[in-house]
Amino acid sequence: MDAKVMADGLSPAEACRRQVEVAAAYMDLEPWLVERLLVTNKEVTVHVPVKMDDGGLRIFTAYRVQHNDVRGPYKGGIRYHPEADLEEVRALAMLMTWKSAVVNIPFGGAKGGVQCNPKEMSARELEAMTRRFTWEISPVIGPERDIPAPDVYTNPQVMAWIMDTYSILKGQTVPGVVTGKPLELGGSLGRFEATGKGVFITTRAAAAHLGIPVRGMRVAIQGCGNVGGVAARFFSRAGCKVIALSDSKAAVYNPQGLDVEHVLACKDQYACVMGPKVKAEEITNAELLELECEVLAPCALGGVITTANAAKIKARIIAEGANGPTTPAADQMLHQAGVFMLPDILANAGGVTVSYFEWVQNLQNLLWSEEEIGQRLEGILQKAFAEVLAIAQDKKVDMRTAALTLGVSRVARALKLRGIYP
Numbered sequence: 001m002d003a004k005v006m007a008d009g010l011s012p013a014e015a016c017r018r019q020v021e022v023a024a025a026y027m028d029l030e031p032w033l034v035e036r037l038l039v040t041n042k043e044v045t046v047h048v049p050v051k052m053d054d055g056g057l058r059i060f061t062a063y064r065v066q067h068n069d070v071r072g073p074y075k076g077g078i079r080y081h082p083e084a085d086l087e088e089v090r091a092l093a094m095l096m097t098w099k100s101a102v103v104n105i106p107f108g109g110a111k112g113g114v115q116c117n118p119k120e121m122s123a124r125e126l127e128a129m130t131r132r133f134t135w136e137i138s139p140v141i142g143p144e145r146d147i148p149a150p151d152v153y154t155n156p157q158v159m160a161w162i163m164d165t166y167s168i169l170k171g172q173t174v175p176g177v178v179t180g181k182p183l184e185l186g187g188s189l190g191r192f193e194a195t196g197k198g199v200f201i202t203t204r205a206a207a208a209h210l211g212i213p214v215r216g217m218r219v220a221i222q223g224c225g226n227v228g229g230v231a232a233r234f235f236s237r238a239g240c241k242v243i244a245l246s247d248s249k250a251a252v253y254n255p256q257g258l259d260v261e262h263v264l265a266c267k268d269q270y271a272c273v274m275g276p277k278v279k280a281e282e283i284t285n286a287e288l289l290e291l292e293c294e295v296l297a298p299c300a301l302g303g304v305i306t307t308a309n310a311a312k313i314k315a316r317i318i319a320e321g322a323n324g325p326t327t328p329a330a331d332q333m334l335h336q337a338g339v340f341m342l343p344d345i346l347a348n349a350g351g352v353t354v355s356y357f358e359w360v361q362n363l364q365n366l367l368w369s370e371e372e373i374g375q376r377l378e379g380i381l382q383k384a385f386a387e388v389l390a391i392a393q394d395k396k397v398d399m400r401t402a403a404l405t406l407g408v409s410r411v412a413r414a415l416k417l418r419g420i421y422p
Contacts, residue, residue, distance in 0.1 A: 008306050008307050008327040008328070008329045008330065010327065010328065011087045011091075012087055012088045012090070012091035012092070012302060012303070012324055013087045013088075013090040013091040013094070015091065015324065015327060015328055016090075016091045016094045016095060016324070017038050017094075018328045019328055019331075019400065019401075019404055020034070020037065020038060020094075020098075020404060020408060021034070021038075022328070022401055022404070023401050023404035023405045023408055024408065026395050026397060026401065026405050027405060027408065027409055027412070029408075029409075029412055030416075032420075033412045033415060033416060034412075036415060036420075037068065037408060037411060037412060037415070040065055040066065040067045040068075040090060040093060040094070041066045041067060041068060041069065042065070042066040042140065043063070043064075043065045043066075043086065043090070044063065044064045044065070044066075044137055044140055045061065045062070045063055045086065046061075046062050046063075046064075046133065046136040046137065047059050047060070047061055047062075048060040048061075048062050048114065048129055048132045048133050048136060049132065050125060050128050050129045050132060051128065052125055053122050053124065053125060060114055060115060060116050060129055060133075061114075061115045062112070062113065062114040062115065062133050062136070062137075063084070063085075063086055063089045063111075063112060063113050063114075064078075064089075064110065064111075064112045064137045064140060064141070064146070064148075065086070065089045065090050065092075065093040065110060065111055065112070066093065066108070066109075066110045066140065066146060067090075067093035067094045067096065067097045067108065067109040067110060067111075068094075068097045068108045068109055068411060068415075069108035070108065070411060070414040070415045070418055071100065071101060071106055071107065071108055071410070071411060071414045072100070072105075072106035072107045072108055073107060073108060073143075073144055073145055073146060073147055074107070074108045074109065074110035074145065074146035074147070075096060075100060075107035075108060075109065075110060075146075075147050075149070075352060075355065075356075076092065076093055076096040076109055076110035076111040076112065076148065076149065076151075077092075077111060077112070077148065077149045077150055077151030077152075077154070077180075077351075078111075078112035078113065078114070078148045078149070078150070078151055078154055078158070078162075079092075079111075079112070079113045079114075079151035079152035079153060079154060080113075080114050080116050080118040080126075080152070080153040080154055080158075081113065081114075081115070081116075081117075081152050081153060082115060082116065082117045083115075084113030084114060084115045084116075085113070085115065088113065088302075089111045089112065089113045090111075091302075091323075091324060092111035092113075092151075092323055092324070093109050093110050093111040094109060095109065095323055095324065095344060095345055096108075096109030096110060096111060096352065097109025097407070097411060098345045098403070098404060098407035098408060098411070099344070099345040099346075099348075099349050099352055099407070100352055100407075101406070101407035101408070101410040101411050102345050102346055102349060102384055102388065102403050102406055102407040102410075103346075103349045103352070103353050103380050103381065103384045104380075104384070104410065105352065105353060105356045105380075106356075107147075107352065107356060110146050110148075111151075112137070112148055112151075114129065114133055116129065118153045119153075126158070127161055130158050130161040130162060130165075131161055131162075131164075131165045134161070134162045134165040134166055135165060135169070138165075138166055138169050141166065141177060142166075142174075142177060143174060143176030143177050143359070143362070143363065147176065147177065147178060147179060147355070147359060148162060148177075148178050148179075149178060149179045149180045149351070149352075149355050150180040150226070152225075152301070155180075155226075156180055156181055156182045156187060156192070157182070159178045159179070159180045159181045159182075159187075160181055160182055160185055162177070162178050163175060163177055163178050163181060163185060166178075175362045176359055176362035176363050179191065179355035179356075179358040179359055180192075180355065180358070181358070186358075186361070186362050187358060188354060188355075188357050188358035188361055188368070188373065189368070189369065189370040189373055190354055190357075190370050190373040190374060190377070191351075191354045191355065191357075191358055192226065192230070193230050193234075194350040194351045194353065194354035194355075194377065195226065195227045195230070195321065195348050195350050195351035196226065196227045196228065196229065196230025196231035196232075196233070196234065196299070196321065196350070197230060197231070197234055197350050197377065198347065198348060198349055198350020198351065198353070198377070198381055199227065199231040199234075199297055199299065199319050199321045199342075199347050199348060199350070200231055200234035200235055200238070201350065201377070201378060201381045201382070202319065202342050202346055202347045202381055202385055203219075203235075203295055203297070203317060203319045203342060203347070204238070205381075205382060205385045205386075206317050206319070206340055206342055206385070207294070207295075207317065209340075209389065210316065210317070210340060212294055212316065212317075214238050214239060214240060215238070215239035215240070216239065216240070216241060217235075217240045217241065217294045217295060218240070218241045218243050218255075218257075218292070218293040218294050218295070219232075219235045219240050219241065219242050219243065219293060219294070219295040219296075219297060220242075220243055220244040220253075220288055220289075220291045220293045220295070220296050220297070220315070221235075221242060221244065221245050221246070221297045221299055221321075222244075222246050222251070222285055222288055222289065222296075222297070222298045222299055222300050222304065222322075223246060223247070223298070223299035223300035223321065223322065224245045224246065224247050224263070224264060224267055224273060225247075225299075225300075227299040227321040227322070227348065228245065228246075228297065228299030228300065228321060229245075229264050229267070231297055231299060231319075231321055232245055232260045232263075232264070233260060233261070233264075235260075235295075236260040236261075240295075241256070241257035242257060242258050242260050243255055243256075243257060243258065243291065243293060244258070244283070244288045244291055244293075245258060245260070245263050245264075245273055246273060246285050246288050246300070247267060247272065247273050248285075248300070249272055249273075250272070250273065250274060250282050250283070250284065250285070251273065251282070251283045251284060251285055251287065251288040252273045252274050252278055252280035252281070252282060252283070253280055253281045253282075253283045253287075253288065253291065254279055254280040254281065258278075258279075258280055259278075259279065262275075262277070262278060263275075263278055263280075266278055285300075285304075286309065289304065289305065289309055289312075289313060290309060290312040290313060290314065291314065291315075292314045293314065293315050294315065294316050294317060295315055295316070295317045295318075295319060296313060296315035296317070296318050296319070297318075297319040297320075297321050298318070298320060298321065298322050298325035298326075299321030299322050300322050300325075301322055301325070302322060302323055302324035302325050303324065303325065303327060304322075304325050304326075305318070305325055305326040305327065305330050305334075306327045306329070306330050307327065307329045307330050307333060309330075310326075310329075310330040310333040310334055310337075311333060311337070313334065313337075313339065315339065316338075316339065316340060317339070317340045317341075317342065318334065318339055318340070318341050318342065319342040319347045320341070320342060320343055320344040320347045320348065321344075321347060321348050322344065322348070323344050323348070324344060325344070326341070331398070331400055332398075335398040340399065341398060341399045341400055342399065343399055343400035343403045343404075345403050345404070345407060346381075346384060346385065346388055346399070346403045349381065349384065350377055350381060353376075353377055353380050353381070354373060354377055357373055357376065357377075384406075387406055388402045388403045388406055389402070391403075391405055391406055
């Protein structure tokens with residue numbers, strides 16, 4: 001598949017590199033440091049043969065990209081999606097490097113993807129594909145080397161298959177090879193909710209900064225999966241009005257606020273958000289982005305906010321639960337319009353933070369309580385928000401540039417200390 005081009009003419013990887021170059025202008029970095037940070041360390045492409053239920057053979061193309069590990073082992077999710085390609089995975093790996101650095105945890109950045117449509121595959125086919133993919137990338141992953149996690153259309157069960165396959169290869173149980181595992185296999189309490197909860201925590205901090213009361217705050221969320229659905233629950237419990245939710249097919253909208261639990265139950269039962277007795281109007285995903293609200297949370301796929309729709313967005317805060325949902329050009333338009341941006345490397349960093357907690361527990365045979373994990377997550381994200389906001393105010397830049405300045409500078413300092421060998 002050719003590399004995807006975003007609506008504003010940039011591929012995902014080009015967009016990420018452009019953002020880093022903008023942030024680098026506010027740092028006193030030597031040119032060789034910037035040049036090194038803009039390229040990946042290793043890119044693995046494999047072809048995964050799978051015997052399908054109909055007796056035929058299909059070969060899936062899959063990737064693992066390792067961007068940078070100067071601050072610690074590579075870390076990043078694996079997504080199953082029909083449009084996954086090398087350019088996208090490169091971009092996501094780079095974002096993971098900055099994300100880990102923004103919350104100051106000792107990980108680098110990586111990402112994986114398999115070009116498939118999991119909605120059209122049986123559980124047996126998914127398991128066979130996952131295990132063969134794990135076998136193919138096993139030389140480059142490991143608990144002290146590269147630790148995968150769930151991403152789009154992958155889940156704790158997929159992580160269990162990866163862990164089991166890798167453990168069989170090593171001849172012993174290796175729970176630390178992945179995070180986001182089931183609790184029974186060494187997963188961490190609070191991991192499933194972590195990314196969506198992080199979107200809520202950082203948005204609440206932004207609302208406090210802007211003087212917006214949380215109770216009654218109108219929130220529109222694109223996506224209702226592990227990120228969007230979880231975030232919707234946290235916003236609803238805090239007294240916000242979740243006025244819109246969507247899946248890949250459509251969105252539902254009620255200006256008085258949706259019954260979040262009912263919408264999510266319909267999604268589980270009927271595989272759509274517009275189920276029986278949902279008191280809402282059906283709208284498109286594109287219309288959702290342009291609703292009148294205090295908070296817009298794009299929590300699905302990248303490249304949905306572009307120059308074509310940025311001027312129509314009416315939210316005061318954008319909380320990027322997805323990776324790369326806003327193009328660089330649209331980002332500038334929104335900043336000039338006074339929209340407060342919570343960039344992905346801050347807003348959705350709850351997932352990698354609790355993944356770090358899970359990894360630590362696995363390596364040390366510990367088990368932390370959900371309350372302890374929640375307190376640690378809250379403290380880390382609040383501190384990261386405050387640090388990014390301070391940079392934005394000091395340098396008079398937007399929050400994305402500030403977050404990248406913080407993340408890139410931490411990685412650059414580590415790279416300079418370690419040096420280039422030989």
